Amino acid sequence: MEKNSVYEDLRQQIIQEKLIPGQWLIERELCETYRISRTPIREILWKLTGDGFLEQEANRGFVVRRLGLEQIFEIFQTREAIEGMAAKLACIRGNEAFRSNLREIKKKITKANIQSDPTAGIALGRELHRAIMDAAQNGILTDTNKRLENMTLLTANITKHSPAIEKASAEAHLRIINAVLEQDQEKAEQMMREHLRETCQHIVERFYPGMLGGVSNNK
Amino acid sequence: MEKNSVYEDLRQQIIQEKLIPGQWLIERELCETYRISRTPIREILWKLTGDGFLEQEANRGFVVRRLGLEQIFEIFQTREAIEGMAAKLACIRGNEAFRSNLREIKKKITKANIQSDPTAGIALGRELHRAIMDAAQNGILTDTNKRLENMTLLTANITKHSPAIEKASAEAHLRIINAVLEQDQEKAEQMMREHLRETCQHIVERFYPGMLGGVSNNK
């Protein structure tokens, strides 16, 4: 199998939770699976580490990033800073095409809300976050956010299909859109930050009731 | 030479600008210099890439991160988000020992100001930024900031020994300290953000008058 395909496949395996946090990646096994030697496998693992999906430990190899409750807090708090800034910049730098796109997303969110379609809501949420980040026109900010987004993906499946969370998110998204359309920098930043704080809160309350600390380590 | 030492040496070479942005690292040369084979050299280069010092291009290898004016803007804007959040969190989570340390730093900054000692001022600035980041108690935020700080280091030497910038920085640092000591979250965040905006402004005005665009690429 070709190198880029192997990278993409491993990425998907992680996102789809066929490889889960705390799981060690055995180089020999990957070689046999993908029919390439250890050298390119290691390059791929380093790339995935750079993406935020894996951790590397000397003399122990690569492991899917271990996420405890504490770290989920931290990731969302960092995203709050980054995406808050993005929302602010989107007010300043976003052009009319961007705002037109936002108005379209707004309509679709409202429609999905009425039809109680959580799948559509999730996709629209991603679209909105991406549109705002793009409009901010800051490559470093985008790269930084990508890493955090990838880390969030490690817990993505557990956040899916929770109607209460999705409804709250949709409403927050509408508030963000309105603020950006008004080009109210402070409000846009504030709305985005509140949205991420709230989402984090919801995840924690729902999936880690009372729990605090590390995560399983299968080696 | 041992692997960790090679990593540290290369890191220092970059920080001290013996290796400059845009410079390609030739694996064979590094092998001869450090007397280890290409395999560990590549691992080290991947690690430095993760630190934000290098970029990797397929079939072309590793290059010291290329920084144009645009990217310097972007880095400081991202730091504004990250360190602003850190200042806010330091107000909430910082303990009395932390604030005591801040009062010490405040005294030293005032002293360095009176004595017009820019070297001491720079060291104190770093100490302050680090103390605030530590007090924020957010590992992901700290890691994210580390990458950005490393990128900033690539341009660090050109920001040194500029009395005007250092004086403005010192005053901004005092304002930040006061806000954190008052535990005024909003003010602390705002002061930190203004400080980074101002510093970026100074760098641009002083070292890139009128210039805009990419940087040299020696290959």
Next chain:
DNA sequence: TGGTTGGAAATTGTATACAAATAGAATTCA
């Protein structure tokens, strides 16, 4: 002249063998 092509040199990419370190199981000894 100036652009294109061809080929040689330099450089990165891959496979593989062996060394070193780690982890796990069996053994020993109190």
Next chain:
DNA sequence: TGAATTCTATTTGTATACAATTTCCAACCA
């Protein structure tokens, strides 16, 4: 028994040879 120890198997770390790609320069031709 159970804690410590030794040994074995597993896994990562390193060196090296060769393949593929890129780069650079010289030869060529319109």
